[in-house]
Amino acid sequence: MENIRQAVERARAARGLDGKTPLTGGNQWQQGPARSPVPDEWTHDLVASHLEAHRIIAHDSSDARSRTYDMLRTQVLRSMDLNARNVLAITSPTAACGKTLTAINLALSIARQPERSVLLLDMDIQKGQVAKCMGLKFDDGLLSVLEGRVSLSSAIIRARAGKNSVMVLPTEIASSGSSDWMTSHAMTRLFEQVRAEFQSHIVIVDLPPLLYGDDVISVLPQVDCVLLVAAVGTSKISEIQECNKYLQSSEVVRLVLNKAREASANYYYY
16 A cells, blocks of 8 residues: 555655654745636625534634644645645545545635635536535536536636635536546546636545546546545445555545544544
């Protein structure tokens, strides 16, 4: 499991456990706030009670629970900045590991930093949950863009929580054919457009579980790096090992162990 082991070592370095790496640092390639192609008036104000009900808490810096995602944010951004990466995929071995929860909270945590802008893409075409968790209503999403029925900019929603906002591309649910879309030329063109128009943003891609088909494998060449979310009581060691086989050629920036008992540590685990 060399690839995942390297991710753990990067985490230790980012936390200063190697005795060498400082605990502060900035973006080495992005200069100032990013300008978004999405008009300011296309804004959806998120409802605090809805977010709380779905365990979305990282938009609120006064909530002690947000520190978990702030620490993850610092480590992930450092890894990405060092290599000028800006497209991060988040996946898990199987369902119910908390990958979407991690993706949304990480996006909102990053958005709280004045010099950062975030685009969150829901690419779990069969069971996308980003819009539901955030309380977003939409008519056209990812599939509409891939089908050429709407433009990317018209499908993106500016989701605002307090003074901060993230760009969100939700997805409609497809009962079948998700693998065909993932491997399509339309998907390749979408990533090309995202890289061109959101090059100053941190782009977070919420992907399906890795072991549920070839959807993730198909799209891995389009992303810069991967965050793998496993869960205590849900993920098996054999499943993580299987994921590592598929991620050998990908840059794994972090392995997050979710649903661990709070008394064991103060945020998240390896």
